[in-house]
């Protein structure tokens with residue numbers, strides 16, 4: 038069994054209060070014209086003008102070295118910015134993936150030339166990234182992917198397809214996981230590439246989800262030529278890079294705060310006719326949020342001190358997802374409302390969206406069963 042102090046307490050330094058107020062004031066102005074139902078979509082929404090404003094404030098790549106345009110600020114300062122963005126339902130989708138995982142990936146595993154080329158553009162809000170891991174027959178068993186990058190003169194020729202690629206139609210780049218050595222052991226024959234999505238031979242086709250939104254895509258590669266300098270790290274490094282990325286993907290407060298604006302709207306709706314039952318339910322929700330926040334802050338503290346919070350981050354993801362998926366049911370119980378899309382009723386539209394969208398929360402970034410397996414192994418339970 039692991040140590041009982043799995044989550045060390047982590048307090049935000051008092052100096053981050055000024056930053057928090059600055060972010061709140063910025064968001065109050067930047068989001069003034071947004072309808073509440075749009076805020077309920079939170080980080081699934083993208084807005085290029087908003088992303089540029091966030092970049093001008095220095096809030097993308099905050100922790101990265103200054104020589105690549107970063108702010109050399111702490112993981113805890115970044116946490117404060119993230120937390121405020123999520124609490125407000127800010128449309129961070131365009132810069133989110135690059136800030137959270139593609140930029141850190143290039144920083145850790147990329148060449149110096151790749152860092153200099155890409156990181157300053159991410160920081161300026163000009164280079165948006167998507168994740169090309171899943172394939173039509175490979176999701177949880179990611180190491181079984183079949184999209185092939187074959188070595189050719191001066192580069193690699195890619196054939197195959199990626200699926201569920203969030204935001205590919207709005208992005209400039211994909212970090213693509215491809216099989217570079219079909220003869221090697223399943224996990225050893227994989228490599229990641231920096232893919233410019235305008236490269237000839239790439240076709241991006243939309244997939245509409247249950248909410249009617251176009252977030253996902255299927256991305257086809259037909260004889261796509263990628264020059265040698267697009268490889269990240271060494272051939273065969275792909276699996277260890279993916280594991281590092283998934284740790285970034287699972288660790289943040291977005292795993293329990295993606296419904297936050299909807300919770301605020303629910304509390305507002307209940308306060309019009311308060312009763313003991315809604316007080317109990319709201320009290321429970323607040324207690325859960327407070328607990329997960331302490332756990333999530335502990336993860337940020339571990340990142341700040343250079344520790345690996347993969348297990349703790351995965352636990353926050355699982356608890357957060359379970360909490361978020363319970364919110365629509367609680368809202369229906371308390372208010373007895375049917376979700377009505379397009380009814381002109383902002384709370385109804387928010388509830389409709391969250392009811393449908395939250396179903397997918399236990400799939401993205403690793404399914405519930407897979408995540409629980411990782412936690413059980415991490416805790417030494419099996």
Ligand SMILES: Cc1cc2nc3c(=O)[nH]c(=O)nc-3n(C[C@H](O)[C@H](O)[C@H](O)COP(=O)(O)OP(=O)(O)OC[C@H]3O[C@@H](n4cnc5c(N)ncnc54)[C@H](O)[C@@H]3O)c2cc1C
Pocket residue numbers: 167168169170171172174175176177178200201202203204397398400401402403404405406407
């Ligand atoms: C909102 C959303 C956004 C996404 N965005 C991206 C993206 O941008 N890029 C990207 O590459 N992918 C993305 N995905 C894909 C996501 O990573 C996959 O859906 C996920 O990995 C599961 O893969 P799958 O859909 O093929 O399901 P499968 O792996 O086929 O799983 C089907 C079911 O079987 C269960 N199962 C599978 N293996 C096991 C096991 N060993 N033990 C127990 N149960 C098991 C699963 O838990 C699940 O319930 C996104 C998904 C969602 C929902």
